Amino acid sequence: MNLEIKGIYLDGVDAAHVDSREFAVPLRVEIGEKGKAGAEVFHFVAASAKGLQLEVAGREFKLLRGYILLDEFDMGIVRKALQNLINHACSRENWRQAVEFLNRYGLYDSEDLDH
Structure with missing residues (x-):
């Protein structure tokens, strides 16, 4: 499989208002x-x-999937992390297997994997 990132979008957040050290920024990634x-959306x-810490503040716990942990907010590093994941997905035999692999790390926009 030869996969690529078609787009990375901040989901409801203005990049100019992101604190570079204290952030939890939702992303929509088209692959x-x-x-x-x-493309499929993750x-x-x-x-x-x-x-x-802010995500769990006031709660007893939070289960995590789909998080990219960074020291500082940098879209170049976000892209690098996602590209690393895609490189591993490329070894899958078909698109369905690639989607299933990517869904282990991100949240697939469609819950129906029978497409």
């Missing part, structure tokens, strides 16, 4: 086959350790 139209949260 598809290189050279082909279309959701992640780019977060710092302090941002994670």
